[in-house]
Amino acid sequence: TQLLEQSPQFLSIQEGENLTVYCNSSSVFSSLQWYRQEPGEGPVLLVTVVTGGEVKKLKRLTFQFGDARKDSSLHITAAQPGDTGLYLCAGDQTGANNLFFGTGTRLTVIP
Amino acid sequence: DTAVSQTPKYLVTQMGNDKSIKCEQNLGHDTMYWYKQDSKKFLKIMFSYNNKELIINETVPNRFSPKSPDKAHLNLHINSLELGDSAVYFCASSRIDTQYFGPGTRLTVL
Numbered sequence: 111t112q113l114l115e116q117s118p119q120f121l122s123i124q125e126g127e128n129l130t131v132y133c134n135s136s137s138v139f140s141s142l143q144w145y146r147q148e149p150g151e152g153p154v155l156l157v158t159v160v161t162g163g164e165v166k167k168l169k170r171l172t173f174q175f176g177d178a179r180k181d182s183s184l185h186i187t188a189a190q191p192g193d194t195g196l197y198l199c200a201g202d203q204t205g206a207n208n209l210f211f212g213t214g215t216r217l218t219v220i221p
Numbered sequence: 222d223t224a225v226s227q228t229p230k231y232l233v234t235q236m237g238n239d240k241s242i243k244c245e246q247n248l249g250h251d252t253m254y255w256y257k258q259d260s261k262k263f264l265k266i267m268f269s270y271n272n273k274e275l276i277i278n279e280t281v282p283n284r285f286s287p288k289s290p291d292k293a294h295l296n297l298h299i300n301s302l303e304l305g306d307s308a309v310y311f312c313a314s315s316r317i318d319t320q321y322f323g324p325g326t327r328l329t330v331l
């Protein structure tokens with residue numbers, strides 16, 4: 111069983127649409143991170159959330175950490191083709207930066 | 222300037238061979254990692270090294286061995302390669318809570 115389940119697994123939308131990606135677990139995390147990975151490259155950190163209920167915004171991206179620190183969501187407003195990529199959530203249970211990665215969401219934004 | 226670099230980018234080899242992947246970081250970080258990403262894009266940690274000490278080994282077969290000659294390098298040696306070892310291997314380094322990943326090495330075992 112995967113520690114962190116992401117949904118949807120695949121998402122294909124038109125430019126300008128909004129979308130939400132979910133990252134769910136039955137485990138509690140001291141912090142949760144979101145990464146974006148493009149083909150042929152390594153994941154790049156987008157954000158770290160550490161407090162239950164925390165909301166962080168990065169331009170058109172809004173990240174939320176669940177109150178119980180077991181889940182998180184990523185909302186993209188007015189998606190652009192440049193948002194296309196693999197989005198990965200990653201949780202740290204111990205605070206020692208030992209990350210468990212989610213199952214991934216592959217987003218395609220069609221111009 | 223490249224922060225985390227890996228060589229080679231692609232590695233194609235026969236089953237049973239022994240191979241190495243090199244990783245270097247110029248960020249001055251204390252901790253380095255190796256991850257394996259399978260064909261379904263699932264990323265799983267294999268090892269981490271902090272100040273030349275192994276602090277994680279996630280039940281990886283002992284055919285895989287990390288070697289850290291100094292704080293800036295963490296190489297991955299793989300003995301007796303198997304078909305199931307085919308994957309993309311990522312090196313990463315971190316200080317505090319941010320990990321920086323290398324570009325990956327795509328290993329194909331024939």
